[in-house]
Amino acid sequence: MISGKYIFSQINEVFQRLLNRLNMVPYWDLILSIITFIYISYHHAWLSDDAFISFRVVDNFANGFGLRWNVVERVQVYTNPLLVLILLLPYILWKNIVAISFISSFLFGVLSLVFLKKISSSRFSFFIAVIYLFSSRAFIDYTYSGLENCLNHLIQAIFFFILWKAPAEPEKSRLPALTFWVSIGLVSRLDLILVLFIPYLVLFFLEFSKGLINWKTILRSALYGSPIIIWFLFAGIYYGSFLPNTYYAKTNITETFLETALQGWHYYERQQLWDPIAFLFFPIAILVGLFFKRFNKLALLTLISLLPFFLYLISVGGDFMVGRFFTPAIFMFGLSLAKEFPFKKKEAIFLIILLFIYNIQFRLTPFHPMPKKISYYKEVRSFEAGMPYDIADEKGFYYLDTGLAFRKYPTSWLANLADKNNVFDVKESVVIQGMIGRSGYVYGPDYYIVDKFALADPLLARLSGSGRIGHKKRKIPKGYIDGLKKGENGILDPDLKQYYDGILKLTRGPIFTAERWNLFWKFQFGEYKKYTKEYIRAEGLLY
Numbered sequence: 001m002i003s004g005k006y007i008f009s010q011i012n013e014v015f016q017r018l019l020n021r022l023n024m025v026p027y028w029d030l031i032l033s034i035i036t037f038i039y040i041s042y043h044h045a046w047l048s049d050d051a052f053i054s055f056r057v058v059d060n061f062a063n064g065f066g067l068r069w070n071v072v073e074r075v076q077v078y079t080n081p082l083l084v085l086i087l088l089l090p091y092i093l094w095k096n097i098v099a100i101s102f103i104s105s106f107l108f109g110v111l112s113l114v115f116l117k118k119i120s121s122s123r124f125s126f127f128i129a130v131i132y133l134f135s136s137r138a139f140i141d142y143t144y145s146g147l148e149n150c151l152n153h154l155i156q157a158i159f160f161f162i163l164w165k166a167p168a169e170p171e172k173s174r175l176p177a178l179t180f181w182v183s184i185g186l187v188s189r190l191d192l193i194l195v196l197f198i199p200y201l202v203l204f205f206l207e208f209s210k211g212l213i214n215w216k217t218i219l220r221s222a223l224y225g226s227p228i229i230i231w232f233l234f235a236g237i238y239y240g241s242f243l244p245n246t247y248y249a250k251t252n253i254t255e256t257f258l259e260t261a262l263q264g265w266h267y268y269e270r271q272q273l274w275d276p277i278a279f280l281f282f283p284i285a286i287l288v289g290l291f292f293k294r295f296n297k298l299a300l301l302t303l304i305s306l307l308p309f310f311l312y313l314i315s316v317g318g319d320f321m322v323g324r325f326f327t328p329a330i331f332m333f334g335l336s337l338a339k340e341f342p343f344k345k346k347e348a349i350f351l352i353i354l355l356f357i358y359n360i361q362f363r364l365t366p367f368h369p370m371p372k373k374i375s376y377y378k379e380v381r382s383f384e385a386g387m388p389y390d391i392a393d394e395k396g397f398y399y400l401d402t403g404l405a406f407r408k409y410p411t412s413w414l415a416n417l418a419d420k421n422n423v424f425d426v427k428e429s430v431v432i433q434g435m436i437g438r439s440g441y442v443y444g445p446d447y448y449i450v451d452k453f454a455l456a457d458p459l460l461a462r463l464s465g466s467g468r469i470g471h472k473k474r475k476i477p478k479g480y481i482d483g484l485k486k487g488e489n490g491i492l493d494p495d496l497k498q499y500y501d502g503i504l505k506l507t508r509g510p511i512f513t514a515e516r517w518n519l520f521w522k523f524q525f526g527e528y529k530k531y532t533k534e535y536i537r538a539e540g541l542l543y
Contacts, residue, residue, distance in 0.1 A: 030117045033130045034110055041109070043369040044140050045102050045404035046395050047417070048321075051146025052437030053456065054078040054087075055097045059420070060445055062092045067238070069456045071445045072487075073507040076244040077456040080148035081231055082188040097441070098418040101146045102404060108150040109143050112331075115157035119164060120338040124348035128285075129338035131355045137275040138323025139330045140366035141395045149324065152192050153331045155185045159196055160335050163203060173212040175204060180224035187231050190243075194309040195328045202305075240506035240520050248461040249454040250316070252530045253472050260317040263469050266389040267318025267325075274322050274393065277358055277365070282333045285341060285351060292347055298340040306332060320470040321394040370399055370406075390468040401438075413438060420444070430484045434471070448484055452476075458503050462531045478538040493535040502528060 057067055057078055065071040067084070078084055090100045113130070120126035133139050142149035159181040162174060178200055185192040207213050236242050253260070272279065282299070289296050306329050319325045343351070359365045371377075380396035387393075395403075400411040407414045416423055422442045432450045433439060440449045440456075453471045454460035459480070465472030480500075483490020489504060491497040502519045509516055522528040 027117075029123050029126055030113065033113050033117075033126075036130075036134060037106075037109060037113065040134060040140060040366050041106055041144070041404075043405050044366050044395070045105070045144040046141075046399050047098065047101060047144070047146040047402040047414075048394055048398055049435050049437035051101065052097075052417075052441040054080060054084050055101075055146070056437075056441045057084055058087050058091050058097065059095075059441065061088055062095065063445060065445055069440070070448045072448065073458065073504075074239050075456065075458045075507055076235060076239045076241065077246065079244050079246050080151075080189055081235075082184065083148045083151050086151070095420070096418045097420075098414055102144070105144045105146070105150045108154045112150070112153045112157045115154070115161050116335065116338050119157070119161050119335060121340070121342045124343040124345070125338045125341050128341070128343060128348060128351050128355070129334045131352065132277065132281050132337060133331065133334040134367065135281075135355055135359055135365050136278045136330050137364065137366060138271070138278055138326050139334075142324050142327045145324075145395065147324070148189055149327045152185065152188055152328060155181060155188055155192070156195065156328065156331055157335065159185070160199070160339070163199055164339055171212070173207050173217045175207060175213065175217055176220040176224040178203060179221040180227070183225040183228040186228040191309075191312065192328060194312050195306065195332060197308065198305040236520070236524075237511060240516070241524060245458060245461050246455050248530065249457075249465070249472065250470060252462060252464050254464050254466040255317075257315070260469075261314050263317040263389065264314035267313065267322075267391060267469075270322050270388060270391045271326055276362075277355075278323070278326060278330050278333075281355070282337070284354070285337060288347055288350060289341070292344065296341060299336060302332060302336040302340065317469045318391070320390060320392055320468060322391050324394065370403060374400070416442065428485070430481060432476075432481065450476075450481065450484065458507050459500050462499075462503070462529075463535075464530070464532070475537045478536045480538065491535075495533055496531065496535040499528065499531050 053069070054077075057069055060066065060068050060071055066074070067076075069075055069077040087097075087100060087104070090104070091097060094100065116129060117126055120129065143153070144150070159178060162177050162181065167174060182193065182196050182200055185196055204213065232242050235244075255263075282303075286296055286299050289299075309329055313325055359367045364371075377396060377400050380393050383390070400406060400409065401413040402417070403412075404414075406412055415421075417438060420442055422444065424439060424443070426443065426447060429446065430448045430450060431439075431443070432452055434452050436449055436451050436456060440447075443449065449456065451457045451460070452474060454463070454465060454474050457474075460474040460476075463474050463477075465474045467473040477491045477493060477496055477500075479490040479492040481490075489497055489500055491500055502523065505516055506519055506523060519528070
């Protein structure tokens, strides 16, 4: 009878022979990872509808209208300023947003792998981290999608590379360099600070205890942190708000904190069922180390550093896109596996076999192409069957339309989106919509789009909304739409009409006037921050 010990010894022998041959090729592990990433990218690259909200802003800027959604008003409808700014020049030179998004996401992904390799304590650690990340649906789904996740991964990789590398000059503080990347991370997405803050704080106190922090270091750090200051100044002056419009749309809600937190808990539950490897593998790696009599204290520090991020996700109710908001934590686990787990050969073989079995058993991991059966996508799009707690598999929902591997399918939108073909029969210049991204992008600047979920609407975002997380429906004020069509404030409710007058002055009026800056203070910090009174609502426009 063949024993398990004998089987493992044979696997170990084959593994060692293969490793000896591969070690003859420089950087073979990185090369193999990039080749695998190319394969995975082809089968899993896609674009979300929300990405085209940012893309419409990019298109409007390229056509001379400024960083705007509707060209008549200054409203920050995007939460990813850095990505928007990065895309501007390529789009001005080559107006194919589909290709630009796919290429930039791929490059961000490759650079993240390069820094992951630089961080890694061994080839085993690098390989296990890469296989883990490539096994996670959430990580790969949002490496693409057109959203900022892939850029955030690269920022994380550079930040921790600087944090963890042995300093060339031990007497020189790393605080200014890390402050710069924290600042860049904030410009990319404000809540990324929750992943970077505790490691940054730990470094500050360690260097302070060594006497490396002085006034010169603090002044240099303040200078290096200027990107986020510059952005806040620009947003405050140009948009009349330090925070994006989406912040108001998603926080002015009728649900209680407990109801929101319960939805956040459901977001975790959905993640565990949809992408179980994401949160299970890291503790398994810790337990395997214990089995081999090696306790990893640094891994526990990783978990502690992510605690504010995890609590934040619960407090805001998670998101309607399963997996999306977890990718910074998943990538942090990957970085920690690469750096903080000096795997021995037996541990590495065991974990690689475990990952291999997982990918064989779970047919929807990124190592497999997307399903070819149309019935799969119909089920994903079904609110009854495919969206527990209204949390969607966003890639499954849109893949038939925007999946790279399905670009030749009759259902694909990619050619029309690349050429910006307006395939819609739009009869009115003012359009009320829910999924505003793709349609808004192809409509072009001549159409004013009212977002019934208020993400892009400066008035509706200040009114209370309720419903699905991230998609809080608003009750349209009576006269609002007619007024937009006429280019005036047509709201019938007198108090709300006066309130909207203030928004019009903020978003459409001259920037440098005393009246506008007085309104800026009231809308940003004072009594106008949100509108809480009852108002006259339009019949038939309750969404």
